[in-house]
Amino acid sequence: MNQELLLGLYVLILTIFLGFEVISRVPSLLHTPLMSGTNAIHGIVLLGGILVAGTADRPILYLLGFLGCALGAGNLFGGLVVTDRMLEMFKPRAEERPAAARPEPAGAGVQAVREKEPVRKP
Amino acid sequence: MIESYREALIDLAYLVSAVALVFGLKRMSAPRTARSGNQISAAALLLAVAVTLLDPHITWGAANIAVLLFGIGVGTVASVYLARVVPMTAMPQMVALFNGMGGGTAAVVSVAEFQRFAASGAVSSGEAVSVAFGTTIGSIALTGSLIAFAKLQELMTGRPVRFRLQLPVNVAAFLGIVALWVWLLGLAGGATVVWLLFALALLFGVLLVLPVGGADMPVVIAVLNSMTGLAAAATGFVLDNQILIVAGALVGASGSLLTVLMSRAMNRSLANVMFGAFRMAGRAAAVAEAKPIREITAEDAAVLMAYANEVIIVPGYGLAVAQAQHQVRELADELEKRGVEVKFAIHPVAGRMPGHMNVLLAEANVPYDQLFEMEQINEEFQRADVALVVGANDVVNPAARSDPSSPIYGMPILNVDQARNVIVLKRSMRPGFAGIENELFHMPQTRMLFGDAKESLIKLIEAVKAA
Structure with a gap:
């Protein structure tokens, strides 16, 4: 069997295992950004479009190269931008609401600390 | 090489x-x-x-x-x-x-x-x-x-x-x-x-x-x-x-x-x-029996929630359709101001793609530590005073647990029916996508608030402020 093909298959299969390990740790909270982010990752086929367009020498290859570049760039850059837009919105409680806007939790926190102090003293 | x-x-x-x-x-x-x-x-x-x-x-x-x-x-x-x-x-x-x-x-x-x-x-x-x-x-x-x-x-x-x-x-x-x-x-x-x-x-x-x-x-x-x-x-x-x-x-x-x-x-x-x-060709539409339902006014629903200890909100795709994610956040904020603990229960297939509901709520500035996955929150419904269902149907249908003849039998659902009170915001009694009758709507602890999700939520917000 062709060595390059064989090595490629090793890379493919081992990466699929790695992918399962990494992806299974992503909480369902983030599944939409995950899907849109991995969607952007396969936009890397843009580099195939670049190679076709860059080496084209016949009209049909120019056309296919153009399609590859346009669709690939659309997938890659659109996917990255939309994923970033989504992830920017995910905020924890503390960051999202500054103390000024929501005095109660901050106050409660201080109170809790004060209540603990007498315990520590003796 | x-x-x-x-x-x-x-x-x-x-x-x-x-x-x-x-x-x-x-x-x-x-x-x-x-x-x-x-x-x-x-x-x-x-x-x-x-x-x-x-x-x-x-x-x-x-x-x-x-x-x-x-x-x-x-x-x-x-x-x-x-x-x-x-x-x-x-x-x-x-x-x-x-x-x-x-x-x-x-x-x-x-x-x-x-x-x-x-x-x-x-x-x-x-x-x-x-x-x-x-x-x-x-x-x-x-x-x-x-x-x-x-x-x-x-x-x-x-x-x-x-x-x-x-x-x-x-x-x-x-x-x-x-x-x-x-x-x-x-x-x-x-x-x-x-x-x-x-x-x-x-x-x-x-x-x-x-x-x-x-x-x-x-x-x-x-x-x-x-x-x-x-x-x-x-x-x-x-x-x-x-x-x-x-x-x-x-x-x-x-x-x-x-x-x-x-x-x-x-x-x-x-x-x-x-x-x-x-294979669905010959399947007849489920025939809805006329069972009693109990309606509730926005004011009564607001009082129920405003004086609760814990409210769990269950958003479904109806919420996204009505573009009401900002209103639901506002309602949660009003309730929290009054000291009510508010949590969101998210079913894995709520929305149109995996995790879609989380994105919609994050957009409305709901902090992610208030969003809970099904496994995390299902135990908690029995302690909740009110479960507020907004535009969700099949994912809260108890038939999935109890009725082996139901087409959704075995589907993991949110245990909304275990909450002390259930308030369902719904456009009409039309069944959900699966076309199945939902027993939850006829349970004694359930009250229905009919209307567009966004309008109902706006009424609830006003009523909570006044309560």
Whole structure:
């Protein structure tokens, strides 16, 4: 069997295992950004479009190269931008609401600390 | 194997990119690090694309440069514009559209490379298999995604599309693809065969997604995403390019995993989602019996919640349709101001794609530590004073637990019926997508508040303020 093909298959299969390990740790909270982010990752086929367009020498290859570049760039850059837009919105409680806007939790926190102090003293 | 420093540089840059992609994905495992993870992935992808421009095979003729710049320019400008303006409710169709673009790229690159292989003489079997795979899967992903996009964007009906002789037509298209594979691989077919395969696979993508209903789109998008990943990996074999294989395999794994999770959350097999429409032909619509329901006014509902200790809000797709995510956040804020503990219970298939509801609520500034997955919160319903169901139906139907004859029996659901009081915001008594009667609406602790979700929520907010 062709060595390059064989090595490629090793890379493919081992990466699929790695992918399962990494992806299974992503909480369902983030599944939409995950899907849109991995969607952007396969936009890397843009580099195939670049190679076709860059080496084209016949009209049909120019056309296919153009399609590859346009669709690939659309997938890659659109996917990255939309994923970033989504992830920017995910905020924890503390960051999202500054103390000024929501005095109660901050106050409660201080109170809790004060209540603990007498315990520590003796 | 490495002929020059330039090629070594390209190969090493690809290696760095592959490692960075994995690190980027690892950071997706927590919301705090996810954004930087995506940025690391972005840098890795840009590096790989940039070093590809150094490839010694690129001829840099004027026409090549023009096609390259024009193609990348058009694709980038159009998609970045779309990505910036798309509303979060339209995210599923946006992902479907970008996914189709990636599939299309993989397909045209495979077709184009075959032209070159064929022009240079003998095509090896490895090359032929890679081209056949990339062309077939990429094309199916392209047109399948476009149909999914059209359904979600409501450019066409979201219901399963069925026509006469649909099954024979689909089977014939599939067998045609198999025959072209045999021709290409076994009988050393030429460029014409690849073009035929391209065309037939494009048609098959349409046929495959047409009979799938709009509510099953979370699964379909995950499947198509996985397919595009594998098509990209196939393109990697065509081009002898390791980074494409790595990136494609990661996406393929991610898409398959999400497909399994989604199917499980709907308690259906993948085959049932993709081909279920063929068997549903004779199924009669469920006959709704006239059972008593109890209505509640916005004022009474507000009092019930304002004086509760704990309220769990269960948002469903109806909330997204009504664009009411900001109002539900406002209601939660008003309740919290009064010292009520508010939590959101998110079913895995709430919305139109996996995790969609979380994005909508995050957009409305609901902090993510207030959002709870089904397994985390199901125990808690029995302690909750009020469960507020907003535009959800099948995912809170107790028949999934208790009625073996129900079509959704066995589907994991949110245990809303265990809460002391249940308030359901609903447009009408029309059954949900699955067309099944929901026993929850007739239970003694349940009160219905009919009307548009957004308007009902606005009334509730006012009433809570006054309570």
